[in-house]
Amino acid sequence: MAAIVATNLVKHFSPDIRAVDGIDLDIPDGQVFGFLGQNGSGKTTTVRMLTTLLRPTSGSAHVGGIDVLSDPDRVREVVGVAMQDVGLDDIQTGREQLTLQARLFGISAAETRRRVEQLLDVVTLADAADRLVSGYSGGMKRRLDLACALIHQPRIIFLDEPTTGLDPVTREEVWRYVERLNREGVTFFLTTQYLEEADRLCHDIAIMDRGKIVAKGSPADLKSSIGTDRITLAFASAEETLQANDLLRGFDGVSDTAVTENEVAVYIRNGAAAVPGVVLALADAGLSVGELRLAQATLDDVFLRATGHHLQVDRKAETPAAGGAS
Amino acid sequence: MRFLTSTFLLTIRALRESIRQPANEIGNAFIPIFFYAVTIGAVGGVAAEAFGVEDYKGFQLPVALLQGAAGVAGGAGIALTQDIQSGYFEKLMLTSTPRFALVFGRMVADAVKALILSVVVLAMALLVGSGFATGVVGMVVLLLASGAFALAYSGIGVAIALKTGSPQAAQAGFLIFFPLLFLAPTFAPIEVFQPWLEFIARLNPVTYLLEGMRALVITGWDWDALVKGAAAIVGIAVVTFTLTAASLRGRTSG
Numbered sequence: 001m002a003a004i005v006a007t008n009l010v011k012h013f014s015p016d017i018r019a020v021d022g023i024d025l026d027i028p029d030g031q032v033f034g035f036l037g038q039n040g041s042g043k044t045t046t047v048r049m050l051t052t053l054l055r056p057t058s059g060s061a062h063v064g065g066i067d068v069l070s071d072p073d074r075v076r077e078v079v080g081v082a083m084q085d086v087g088l089d090d091i092q093t094g095r096e097q098l099t100l101q102a103r104l105f106g107i108s109a110a111e112t113r114r115r116v117e118q119l120l121d122v123v124t125l126a127d128a129a130d131r132l133v134s135g136y137s138g139g140m141k142r143r144l145d146l147a148c149a150l151i152h153q154p155r156i157i158f159l160d161e162p163t164t165g166l167d168p169v170t171r172e173e174v175w176r177y178v179e180r181l182n183r184e185g186v187t188f189f190l191t192t193q194y195l196e197e198a199d200r201l202c203h204d205i206a207i208m209d210r211g212k213i214v215a216k217g218s219p220a221d222l223k224s225s226i227g228t229d230r231i232t233l234a235f236a237s238a239e240e241t242l243q244a245n246d247l248l249r250g251f252d253g254v255s256d257t258a259v260t261e262n263e264v265a266v267y268i269r270n271g272a273a274a275v276p277g278v279v280l281a282l283a284d285a286g287l288s289v290g291e292l293r294l295a296q297a298t299l300d301d302v303f304l305r306a307t308g309h310h311l312q313v314d315r316k317a318e319t320p321a322a323g324g325a326s
Numbered sequence: 327m328r329f330l331t332s333t334f335l336l337t338i339r340a341l342r343e344s345i346r347q348p349a350n351e352i353g354n355a356f357i358p359i360f361f362y363a364v365t366i367g368a369v370g371g372v373a374a375e376a377f378g379v380e381d382y383k384g385f386q387l388p389v390a391l392l393q394g395a396a397g398v399a400g401g402a403g404i405a406l407t408q409d410i411q412s413g414y415f416e417k418l419m420l421t422s423t424p425r426f427a428l429v430f431g432r433m434v435a436d437a438v439k440a441l442i443l444s445v446v447v448l449a450m451a452l453l454v455g456s457g458f459a460t461g462v463v464g465m466v467v468l469l470l471a472s473g474a475f476a477l478a479y480s481g482i483g484v485a486i487a488l489k490t491g492s493p494q495a496a497q498a499g500f501l502i503f504f505p506l507l508f509l510a511p512t513f514a515p516i517e518v519f520q521p522w523l524e525f526i527a528r529l530n531p532v533t534y535l536l537e538g539m540r541a542l543v544i545t546g547w548d549w550d551a552l553v554k555g556a557a558a559i560v561g562i563a564v565v566t567f568t569l570t571a572a573s574l575r576g577r578t579s580g
Contacts, residue, residue, distance in 0.1 A: 053419060076422040087413025091343050103335050104421035106328060132346075148417060 009059035021211035034202030080154035090134035229271025336431020358394035388539035400500030403483020440476030481566025488573035531558035
């Protein structure tokens with residue numbers, strides 16, 4: 001059964017601002033689905049529509065088999081959501097916050113007490129449970145926010161950039177928790193700017209650019225679609241770089257090339273075997289290679305080909321103050 | 327049932343918040359008590375001679391109660407903007423609880439706080455010598471009217487908060503009360519008003535509210551005044567609740 005289905009989903013904030021411009025999704029149960037894109041690409045708007053926080057301009061969407069437009073209350077019962085900015089009440093304690101969240105989902109008082117204790121242990125906040133949230137570090141707030149999203153045991157969880165701003169240790173903790181829940185059958189819809197996050201966690205990803213999905217598939221399939229390996233060649237001038245690009249575009253086995261500054265990236269199968277031929281061809285054309293690197297193609301290469309630019313990660317959020325793994 | 331349970335839970339949360347941040351409530355209590363004392367001091371001595379009000383302390387008691395209730399009722403909107411700005415309101419919106427309960431809990435908390443403040447103001451008025459024509463039962467009705475007005479009036483600030491997300495704009499919900507109060511028989515009976523002011527005052531629901539509450543304090547069980555006062559509260563509630571519901575729907579339409 002499909003966990004999330006969207007058909008020609010559109011959100012326009014005004015005739016000129018097409019935040020989401022007709023996307024289709026069909027995400028099976030039990031998958032970790034990654035939505036990759038830069039800030040402003042439409043990822044969060046999509047999450048807000050699928051979780052009933054925002055009404056689509058047009059199109060349709062079903063989450064957990066339930067229509068988000070005609071039955072939003074039931075949709076909210078089957079989804080858990082942790083948005084990019086943790087939405088917590090500083091004047092409540094962690095325990096009070098989790099308890100209120102559970103009770104608002106209609107969970108009985110006794111069951112709420114059981115689940116709150118269990119989740120506080122899972123997110124390692126048991127010791128801080130009775131402190132006001134205003135005293136929590138960024139990492140603790142993120143974990144509490146995640147616990148709030150899980151308190152009603154949803155089948156489908158939306159995580160909007162769950163690890164943005166987190167230090168590497170806390171980020172690893174969140175990843176492990178996602179993997180564990182997914183093994184238990186929970187479907188995840190994850191937006192991220194981190195390629196390694198998408199690569200590690202996601203069964204399938206979609207790349208979003210300016211409101212549209214520009215590439216979709218498993219990370220392995222997407223990488224292999226542009227060639228298994230990448231040879232990166234650096235030249236002394238932009239002119240030489242362009243000449244090399246023209247030459248290598250037609251080289252045997254090359255599936256694609258991309259130029260950035262004074263470098264050409266060549267996507268090719270069996271790159272190690274192809275290197276001597278590439279270097280000789282360039283030498284015959286009078287082009288001198290300054291540097292050569294051989295690597296497997298990455299999701300960044302996929303992103304570059306799909307969007308025409310590298311994925312710019314918003315590093316501003318990653319301040320130590322926001323991190324705190326305590 | 328779910329609506330009532332959620333409203334109760336969110337009322338408790340809002341009251342807990344007030345206990346943890348008492349400064350706002352102290353400010354809300356100061357204003358009506360200050361104005362009550364100053365008005366009695368300035369006008370009380372000449373009220374009987376000037377416009378025939380013998381018990382001016384009783385005459386001013388409903389004014390102090392409404393001032394206190396309106397001040398408290400402005401708190402729901404401001405607190406809601408804080409929830410909106412922190413993102414917590416969105417987290418509440420993601421629960422499956424009836425959405426009107428998410429704001430109604432805060433409004434009921436304001437009514438409870440207004441009720442508590444009204445007990446303080448009433449006790450103070452009785453201590454300084456205000457009369458009370460309808461006894462203990464009348465006092466209970468007066469306190470309930472105060473709380474009901476706070477509940478109804480808090481809808482203005484909440485509607486503005488939902489629409490704008492701005493604490494400054496939500497604060498304006500409280501300020502709207504001042505023209506309404508001064509265009510009503512606040513300092514003197516309506517009978518001594520100039521005709522133009524009387525005409526305006528007769529269109530103002532606060533006039534009927536004040537006259538109903540004053541009947542309990544000064545005149546006795548004047549059912550005509552009480553029914554009109556109750557109708558004024560219901561009228562305010564219908565308008566503010568409708569605005570609140572519309573603003574709540576607007577938050578998801580983007």
